[in-house]
Amino acid sequence: MIMQAPSILIVEDEAIVAEEIRRMCLKSGYEVAACVGAATEAVEISRESRPDLVLMDIALAGGGDGIETAMSIREDCGSPFILMTAHSDEKTLTRVKASGSYGYLLKPVRSIELEVCMETALARAEMEKRLLESERRFSRLAENSPAIIYQYHVKPPGKFDYLSPAVIMLTGYTAEEHYSDPGLALRLVHPDDRALLLDTFEGRRALVSPLRIRFIRRDGSVIHTEHYLYPVHNRRAEYLGMEGIALDVTARTTAEEEIRRLSVEIMRSQESERQRVARDLHDGIGQTILAAKLNFSSYRKNPRKFRDRFERGMQFIDKASEELREVYTNLYPSILRDLGLEVAVRWYAKNLLETHGVNVSLELGLTPKLPHDLEVNIFRIVQEVFTNILRHSGADHAKIELKSLPAGDAIVLHIEDNGSGFDPDSPPGTTSGSGIANIRYRAEAMKGILKVQSGGEGTEISVTIPVDGA
Structure with missing residues (x-):
């Protein structure tokens, strides 16, 4: 692949000097976009050709200011510039330094100085371009990330140098609110975690990643966060602060x-x-x-x-x-293994409920035959419900429905009795609560949905189980 030579715009009002500079540029392997002598021409040409570098005479014909023109081109087109002048007075040098110039040449311009100055300017411009692209990529990642990315400076005083926009999703407060109130983040930390976070950020505690911290959001809800931290030091190995990423792990913590x-x-x-x-x-x-x-x-x-x-x-x-x-x-009833779920439920209802005086109404219709693990889990739910009916309800009638839905993609188990009922919200430690917890666990293991209705009279328990999700 042939690399295109960088293009140079020469802005010099003395034709002989401009031609000599053009010749030196071509000899060094550069392309010359144009040679112009006025500020207005320079601006127009730069917009058209977008040169890689501008060589700008400070004092232009007609009173044009080369420094202002170069700065205007830089702002408009992004082209870096080198300033050239026959004057080296302090006032000129001060303006050159403040202009953002990529180089400074005294006339008459010598070929070797020009070549070195242009190479340096172009290399610097390329590095700045890459750095800017990298910063833009980081900025896009940080702004679109669901995690909070932050920089925390310890002294003086402790404050955030940067907070990504995700902070409002996690805490309910914007980054600007945190910048204007440096103590806000610490006040949002759960009281039991506040000392841990403060000691870690201020370097008094050994760094552990991930660091689990709870925050209280603007709406009062508590979120669990996980912080991955990286300490920042200066060249003298003095601790300056912390860079980190904070993830919302509330859902995972709840699941755990x-x-x-x-x-x-x-x-x-x-x-x-x-x-x-x-x-x-x-x-x-x-x-x-x-x-x-x-x-x-x-x-x-x-x-x-x-x-x-x-x-x-x-x-x-x-x-x-x-x-x-x-x-x-x-x-483990062998009848379930040998004859299937329907026969096992009929047999169990007859030999457990009916022998203890409970009248049973059965409606069974399963098609096709279910996977073995699914049959075992459904039978265990039936066992749990039947046992609860005998031990706790005092019922004398029970209705059991076990059917495949018409589409064949789910099973519905529905059991109801006319007993005394119970509180479906009983904690797991209680007798009824433990039974429902066992049923719920088996239903969730099969990706099913459990519904329980119970009160003063009777109880209804329904479980819908997808056949593919079992």
């Missing part, structure tokens, strides 16, 4: 807290189930087997005298077998 709460509920439910199984084994099967053993022991000592004890012992063994079957059916 919910996961922890559900984990505790799961462990509590598991422990409760273990205790129930242990109690059933000890109080039921254990005692029945002990009774069988005592009868068999008597028979072994004297078969003639205690002939009936053998038959009685066998009866106790049969009873223990039935009780054991009840225990492992509750743990």
Whole structure:
């Protein structure tokens, strides 16, 4: 790829000098956009050709001011400029320094000085251009980022040098409000986190990233933020302040807290189930087997005298077998695995509710067969609801609907009873609250929606479960 030579606009009112400078520029490999002698011409040509560099004589014919003209071109077209003059008085030099000139040449201009001055000016202009583009990119990123990007200067006094616009979304206050009130950000910090943030920003505490800080928004709500911090030092390694990024992690924090709460509920439910199984084994099967053993022991000592004890012992063994079957059916009913969810629900309603005096109305219609994990979770919900009906409601009638929606993309489980009802908002630690928490956990695990209605009379529980989301 052939690189185009930089273009130079020469503004010099002495034709011989202008021609000599043009010749030197061409010899150094530059293109000359034009040679003009008046300020008005220079402005017009620069707008048309957009030169890479302007060589400007300070004193132009007709009283034109080269410095003002060069500055005007710079502002209008962005072209850097080098000033040329035959005068080196203090007043001229002061104006040159204040103009933003990229170079200064005394006439007569020598070829080597011109070449070095132009190379330096063009290199500087290129670096400034890249820096400006980089700053613009950073500015766009910072202004569009949902995170707060900030620079905090410790002394004197502590204040923000920069705050990205996202600060208003997170705190409810604009960056300008924070600039005008340096203490605002600290006052917004939750009282329990204020000392931690202040000590970290002022360098009294070891830097830890991410730093979790809570803020109180303008509307009074609390948000959780996570800060990634980078300390700033001067050349003498003295601490100056902090640069950082703050992310709103309120939703994630809420989810983490919910996961922890559900984990505790799961462990509590598991422990409760273990205790129930242990109690059933000890109080039921254990005692029945002990009774069988005592009868068999008597028979072994004297078969003639205690002939009936053998038959009685066998009866106790049969009873223990039935009780054991009840225990492992509750743990995992083989009927669910062998015959499917509909048959398992019918069997469970008959053998649990109806045997305890609850009249049951069933409407079942599942098509097609569901995935195994989905069937197990729905059956566990049915078990939980049936158990709650028996233990707490005192109901004598229950209606169970378990159907596929017409589109076949979701399952609806609806169970209602005519019992005493309960408070659906009961905390998880209570009996009814723990049961609903277990049902809600299983429904959410299947990406389902749980609805509970209960009060003085009766309870309705509905779960809608997407088949693809299971």
